[in-house]
Amino acid sequence: MSQFAINLLFVGASFALYIGIAIWARAGSTKDFYVAGGGVHPVTNGMATAADWMSAASFISMAGLLASGGYANSTFLMGWTGGYVILAMLLAPYLRKFGKFTVPDFIGDRFYSNTARLVAVICLIVASITYVIGQMTGAGVAFSRFLEVSNTWGIWIAAFIVFLYAVFGGMKGITYTQVAQYIVLIIAYTIPAVFISLELTGNPIPGLGLFSTHTESGVPLLAKLDDVINALGFRDYTADVDNKLNMVLFTMSLMVGTAGLPHVIIRFFTVPKVADARWSAGWALVFIALLYLTAPAVGSMARLNLMTTVYPDMAGQVESYEDAATNPILYSDRPEWVRTWEETGLITFDDKNGDGRVQVYNDGNDAFAETATQRGWNGSELNVNNDILVLANPEIANLPSWVIGLIAAGGIAAALSTAAGLLLAISSAISHDLIKTMINPKISEKGEMLAARISMAGAILLATFLGLNPPGFAAQTVALAFGIAGASLFPVLMMGIFSKRVNNKGAVAGMLTGLGTTLLYIFTYLGWFFIPETNMLPNTPDNWILGISPLSFGAVGAIFNFAVAFTVSNATEEPPQEIQDLVESVRFPKGAGTAVDH
Amino acid sequence: MADDKANAAAYWKANVRLITGCLIVWAFVSYGCAILFRPLLAGIPVGGTDLGFWFAQQGSILTFIGIIFFYAWKMNRLDKQFGLGE
Numbered sequence: 001m002s003q004f005a006i007n008l009l010f011v012g013a014s015f016a017l018y019i020g021i022a023i024w025a026r027a028g029s030t031k032d033f034y035v036a037g038g039g040v041h042p043v044t045n046g047m048a049t050a051a052d053w054m055s056a057a058s059f060i061s062m063a064g065l066l067a068s069g070g071y072a073n074s075t076f077l078m079g080w081t082g083g084y085v086i087l088a089m090l091l092a093p094y095l096r097k098f099g100k101f102t103v104p105d106f107i108g109d110r111f112y113s114n115t116a117r118l119v120a121v122i123c124l125i126v127a128s129i130t131y132v133i134g135q136m137t138g139a140g141v142a143f144s145r146f147l148e149v150s151n152t153w154g155i156w157i158a159a160f161i162v163f164l165y166a167v168f169g170g171m172k173g174i175t176y177t178q179v180a181q182y183i184v185l186i187i188a189y190t191i192p193a194v195f196i197s198l199e200l201t202g203n204p205i206p207g208l209g210l211f212s213t214h215t216e217s218g219v220p221l222l223a224k225l226d227d228v229i230n231a232l233g234f235r236d237y238t239a240d241v242d243n244k245l246n247m248v249l250f251t252m253s254l255m256v257g258t259a260g261l262p263h264v265i266i267r268f269f270t271v272p273k274v275a276d277a278r279w280s281a282g283w284a285l286v287f288i289a290l291l292y293l294t295a296p297a298v299g300s301m302a303r304l305n306l307m308t309t310v311y312p313d314m315a316g317q318v319e320s321y322e323d324a325a326t327n328p329i330l331y332s333d334r335p336e337w338v339r340t341w342e343e344t345g346l347i348t349f350d351d352k353n354g355d356g357r358v359q360v361y362n363d364g365n366d367a368f369a370e371t372a373t374q375r376g377w378n379g380s381e382l383n384v385n386n387d388i389l390v391l392a393n394p395e396i397a398n399l400p401s402w403v404i405g406l407i408a409a410g411g412i413a414a415a416l417s418t419a420a421g422l423l424l425a426i427s428s429a430i431s432h433d434l435i436k437t438m439i440n441p442k443i444s445e446k447g448e449m450l451a452a453r454i455s456m457a458g459a460i461l462l463a464t465f466l467g468l469n470p471p472g473f474a475a476q477t478v479a480l481a482f483g484i485a486g487a488s489l490f491p492v493l494m495m496g497i498f499s500k501r502v503n504n505k506g507a508v509a510g511m512l513t514g515l516g517t518t519l520l521y522i523f524t525y526l527g528w529f530f531i532p533e534t535n536m537l538p539n540t541p542d543n544w545i546l547g548i549s550p551l552s553f554g555a556v557g558a559i560f561n562f563a564v565a566f567t568v569s570n571a572t573e574e575p576p577q578e579i580q581d582l583v584e585s586v587r588f589p590k591g592a593g594t595a596v597d598h
Numbered sequence: 599m600a601d602d603k604a605n606a607a608a609y610w611k612a613n614v615r616l617i618t619g620c621l622i623v624w625a626f627v628s629y630g631c632a633i634l635f636r637p638l639l640a641g642i643p644v645g646g647t648d649l650g651f652w653f654a655q656q657g658s659i660l661t662f663i664g665i666i667f668f669y670a671w672k673m674n675r676l677d678k679q680f681g682l683g684e
Contacts, residue, residue, distance in 0.1 A: 066655075074654035078628045081659045085624045088666045089617045093673075207656060211645025220646025238647040240636055247633050273684050275677065278670035285663050296655040498614075587610050588682040 003401050007146040010405035011412060014184050015161060018416075021180055022165035022173040030445050033170030033452060034101040034428050035269045040175055042276040046283025048175045049267045051182035051413070052421040053258070054288060055131075056138020058295075059185060059414035063393075064386030066299030067306075070237035072247070074296075079251045079482075081285060081292055083258025088281035091259055091490075092268040094497045094586045096277035101269065103262040103425075103489065104433040110496040112579055113504035114438055119511045121429045123488035124262045126515070129462065131261070131481035132422045136467020139415035141387055145344050146408035152468060158416060159464040166420040166460075167453050174420050175270060181413035186290055188410025192394045192403055193294045196301050199397060206297035214304075216316045225304045228314050231321035232307070232361040233368030237300060243547045253554030257482025260490030263418075263425035274589035302389045305396050309335060310360050310382065326375050328357045337395035346385040353378035419463065427456035480522060480551065487514035487557025495565055497587070500580045502569045510565030518557035522550045609680040616672055620665050628658045 001009075027033040040048070058080070065073045098106050103124060108117025136155050143154025165173055190206070197209035201221055214224040226236045241247050258264065267284075268277045308315040313324035331349060341347040349358060353376060362368060363380045391411060394403040431452035436443055443451070488511050495502040495510070502510075523529070525539040537543045539550065548556065574580075585591070631639065636650030644652045677683030 071651055071654060074632065074651075077655055078632060078658050081662050082624065082628050085620070085662050085665050089620060089669055210655070211647075211652065222646035222651075224646070226646075238651050240650075244633055248629050251628060251633070275670070275674050275683065278666075278673055282663065282666035282670055285659075285666055289659050289663060292659055293656055584606065587613075588606060588680075589677055589684050590682045591684075 001401075003404060004148055006401050006405040007408045010402070010409040011146065014180075014409040014413060017180055018161070018165055018177045018413075021177045022169035025173045025176045026168050027170030027172045027449075030101075030432075030448055030452075032172040033449055034432065035266070036170075036172040036175045038270060039272055040270040042271050042280035043283050044179060045175070045267060045271050045276075045280045046285075047182045047287050048178040049264065049280065049284035050287035050291075051178040051185065051417040052174075052267055053261075053264050053284070053418065054182075054185070054291060054414055055418035056135050056142075056411070056415035058291065059189065060138050060141065060390055060411050061387050063295045063298040063302060064389040066296055067303040067389055068386055070235075070300075071239060072241045075247055075251045075254065077292055077296065079254025080258055081288060082251070083255040084281050084285040084288070086255060086259040086490075087264070087268075088278055090494050090497070091265060092277040092281050093274045093589070095265060095493070096268050096271065097274050097586045097589055099269075101266070102428050102432050103265055103493070104429055105437070106496065107489075107492060107507065108433065108437065110579065110582060111492075111502075111504045111507040112576065113508065116492075116504055116507050116511070117433055117438065119508055119515075120489065120492070121433050123484070123511060123515050124429050125426055126519075127260075127481050127485040127489070128262065128422045128426045129459075129466065130484060132419055132426075132459075132463040133466040134481070135415045135419040135422070136463050138387075139412060139419070140467060141346070142391065142408060142411040142415065145341075145346075145388075145391060146405075146412075155464055155467045158412070158419070159460050159467075162416055162419050162423065163457060163460050166423050167456050170452070171266075171270065171424055174417075174424055178417045178421070181417040182287060184406075184413045185410040185417075186287070188406045188413075189291050189298075189390070190294055192397065192399055192407060193298050193301075195399055195403075196305070196393065196397045197297060200301055200304070206301075207293040210297040210300060218317065221304070222300065225300055227318070227321050228304065228307050228311075231314070231325040232311075233365040233372065234362045237303070243541070246544075246547050246549055246552050249548055249555045250552035253483050253486050253552050253558075256486035256490045256558050257484075257554055258486075260485035260488070260493065261482070262429070262485070262489065263421040265493075266425060266428070267421075298390060298393065302393055302396065306384065306389075307360070309338075309396065310358050325361075328359050331356055331358050334358065335396075337392055340395070341388060341392060346388045348383045350379075350381050350383075352381050358382050423456050423459050423463070426459045427452045430455035430459075480526075483518055483522065483551060483554025483557065484515065486554040487518040487561060491558050491561040491565065495562070497583065499566075499569075500583050501574065502565055503572060503575045505572050506565040506567075506569030509568045510561040513564040514557045514561030517560050518553055521545075521553040521557075525550045605680055606682065609676060609682055612676055612680075613673065616669065616676075620669050623661065624665055627653060627661045632658050 031037055062076055065076055095106055104117050104120035107120040139158035140151045140155040143157055144151045165177055193206040194204050197206040198204055201209040201212040202215050203209040203212045214221045217224055222238055271277050271280050310328050313327050318324050338347055358381055359377045360382045361380050394407055431448055435451050436448050492507050492511050524536050527534040541547055632654035639649040642649040
């Protein structure tokens with residue numbers, strides 16, 4: 001059977017499974033549609049949350065980011081998991097006790113203001129749309145490679161599948177498809193990682209293999225990797241960073257962003273009890289950690305494998321890395337996987353010095369330029385897209401072709417599950433908070449469901465369009481969405497629970513400040529609405545205020561949000577007594593029913 | 599009624615104290631051990647690198663899981679103790 005047929009089989013079988021589950025669990029009422037009927041077991045919910053939240057960025061891009069950035073990109077690991085700690089202690093149980101369907105529901109009621117509700121809806125839509133672009137791009141990469149179609153077709157196929165199961169199944173369908181998707185994606189991620197770890201270190205657990213000895217050379221894997229890339233002019237993989245402020249702020253932005261992302265928060269509305277919301281956050285993190293403890297191993301091992309593929313002399317025990325680095329492979333001898341990826345344009349080769357060999361090194365390093373000239377090199381010749389590392393891993397490690405089919409299904413599952421969760425958050429904000437609560441409170445349940453489905457279809461079309469014209473590669477766009485959610489929604493949710501003093505005016509002013517400053521900072525460097533060439537300052541560390549990158553600004557926006565909200569609230573009147581009672585009541589679990597409608 | 603109020607206030611105070619403690623550990627392992635204090639941990643070797651690197655890539659995640667389960671367990675006990683559970 002050809003590789004294409006195997007991919008088709010795996011991807012097709014997993015799709016059939018998701019659609020089957022969606023039909024089995026189709027939503028009959030708005031309660032099914034918004035909170036899956038409210039009876040989901042915490043472990044099941046933890047698994048669904050893990051799939052919901054681990055997106056194409058986690059599955060496809062993160063190992064690549066770690067491979068290229070080493071220690072400096074550990075921020076993604078800590079930021080994306082650390083948010084669950086805040087979520088479990090500061091938000092999930094109280095919002096579950098509050099017992100409504102959506103995030104703007106809480107903000108609108110707690111701050112007794114439809115303006116606050118509207119601002120929350122806008123923040124939610126901006127963050128979710130930014131995020132969903134990343135998913136569509138990710139799905140496009142996976143589809144175009146494995147189904148051998150163009151990127152455009154890949155994105156359209158993804159849109160169609162999400163439409164089918166999200167529009168009909170609602171939260172109920174999505175919850176159970178996400179459980180299936182989690183299982184597919186975690187198996188797909190760990191199997192190749194186990195084999196690669198065994199091959200390089202003899203340790204079957206990749207997370208432990210990362211800190212073990214490299215079998216072929218007898219030195220620790222990370223020390224080996226440092227030596228190899230050092231000889232090619234790259235910084236040590238494990239090197240410390242200079243700008244610690246930026247690293248702290250970036251980690252913090254991802255943490256508060258995780259805690260502020262509406263599609264993650266609403267998952268905690270589906271469990272039966274407040275205590276379950278707390279456990280559920282823990283289970284979600286356990287399931288996420290299975291992938292997140294493996295990813296650093298995948299990143300470093302893929303980088304080492306890639307380098308030793310190009311420089312075979314560097315693989316075993318090496319006397320002098322200087323000498324080994326002078327003997328790259330002939331282009332005509334390149335392995336099969338390089339050929340297949342060249343066809344997608346995600347690996348490109350340009351023989352700059354015309355010697356027929358493949359040189360890869362850090363040509364941006366001025367100190368290394370002299371060495372490179374001595375070796376007769378004229379620029380790095382192989383360009384490998386970061387996003388392909390996980391997808392190409394089984395081929396790099398010579399694993400059987402069914403593993404490649406499995407990885408294809410897993411990557412697509414990761415992108416689709418998150419896209420579905422986001423689209424649900426968007427559509428419930430529109431149908432429930434905008435139409436039902438603000439525009440037409442008399443709408444029938446049937447009418448509200450129809451509105452939810454229409455707005456979901458609209459959101460899918462918009463997401464597809466933006467996926468076809470993306471502002472950056474998957475993980476970066478996702479990081480922006482986290483900044484926006486963290487700066488606008490997280491602070492106001494937290495203040496709504498932990499302060500009785502913050503009032504409607506404070507909340508609105510805070511949200512607008514957080515969203516406004518963060519967007520302004522991002523657009524300054526990345527272009528207005530991400531339109532290329534409209535940025536006011538070049539996006540380089542020299543131009544950043546205090547060295548804070550646009551991706552790290554979410555934490556600063558959140559601080560502004562808190563500061564403005566408290567200042568404005570203290571200058572204006574106290575919230576009315578019934579609101580203070582509401583705050584009091586969300587603080588303890590007693591008396592929580594299942595999530596209810598108005 | 600007044601007792602109820604005092605009871606709820608005590609429960610909330612215990613909750614906030616627990617959260618503060620957990621957040622200190624949370625910040626210590628991630629921002630502390632993995633980023634700011636990494637140079638201080640440079641002398642402790644772990645598999646070809648140092649302890650700070652391990653905290654950044656694995657240690658903090660494992661600690662996060664521990665914190666959440668500890669918090670959930672402790673809160674469920676507080677719920678019962680103050681009679682405010684479901």
